[in-house]
Amino acid sequence: MKITLKIWRQDSPKSKGKLETFHLDGVEDDMSFLEMLDMLNEQLATEGKRTVEFDHDCREGICGQCSLVINGQAHGHESHYTTCQTHMRSFKDGQTIFIEPFRAKAFPVIRDLKVDRSSMDRIIQAGGYISAFTGMAPEANSIPIHHNISESAFDSAACIGCGACIATCKNSSAALFMSAKVAHLAKLPQGQVERKERIAWMVNAHDEEGFGSCTHTGACAMVCPQEVELLDIARMNYEYNRALCSTN
């Protein structure tokens, strides 16, 4: 198939970027979206031009490194897919595809489609951990836990930290990302020790990084590759108010 690409090109964080148009012939249905970009880059390299930079790592939908806003949607139009799991068969022959970096003040562009997402790491560093003895992994059954609770905690823990929720949010809020970690740890016995402090630390870090305030449009949960639920945000707000009300 033949496609036209309009790709965001930007030399450095400070420079001004713009869309550049490329025509690509011989794209195959079963190429992944990133393989299609590899094909473009091979052509550019042969022509001696600067290749298009984009983030990726595992290419199997688990690491959260791939990003891209494709035709206006984070990770493309197929819901709950990562960009690396999106395939060219879901596009039409002759289609024009816009590819832009994830946008948010807290996601400065490094080059082209690559953005700096370390602001998300700093939210996790602020409180998204538990106190635990290091050493051997403990015996799995030493802490009894109801199956439903562990499943529910795992649904939240499944967040791969890609940042699509933030890129999609009209307020550039990291609420869904942050709440996935808060909910994950609040549901489990191991998370109880820092439960009260965690929420304050993380919310403060979130605000300091310059993310916006959630208005529950729900767009984040619609694009989340891991289907983290919107209600995790409500759970996070509950944890916040619970921490405010507790006296000790």
Added chain:
Amino acid sequence: MAFIQGLFKTSVARKNIMAVTGLFTAFFLVIHLVGNLILILPDSFFPIEFWDNVASQHDMYNAYSHFLVHFWPISVVAWILYAGLAIHIIDALLITLTNWKAKGEKYVKSDNSTSTWYSRNMGILGIIIGIFIVVHMGQFWLKYKVLGTEHDLYDLVVGTFKQTWVVVFYEIGIIALGFHLAHGITSAHRSLGIHPKSIMNVIKYIGLCFAVVMAVLYGIIPLIIYFNN
């Protein structure tokens, strides 16, 4: 100190305030509606033998408005309501400014199919409602309660709704309110931290029903008065 900051300053706290003031105003809407439905009830609804000094819709409405002005606890609640609305608006402004600052460069190609238009435009709906509230209070509250230039509220209301532009203006304001509530009621409960799925599924439904019922019942009052006169 940390408690006070936690109550007001963070992105989560601000949404709490939005939710509490919004829900309080929504509660007021119910009371306000019940009073004003008198305007469209038939005279036969007010039999002389049941109500003191009330023989018609006209008497009943004026008795109700007299009660509102002269029963002091109502005034207290009213001032809480004005304060609540003011805080709601100021907080909306603060949240909106922070959210604008948080935004990166605009997408050249955007696709909004992942959310409803009214959930994305709460601020614009709010501005329409705000303009509505100012005009609305100027028409009735100011003339009847503050300046005291009008004494028969029933005549004032019916007279006002004889003008076509007023009715159109009210319908626009009320429709905006309906959409604001359609997102706002559910959103407020999420902001306050209500998270069990079973409860939120019901609240989502109730929020939507509440919005529709409010918009329809408020909406028909100006229309019925307009077409009856």
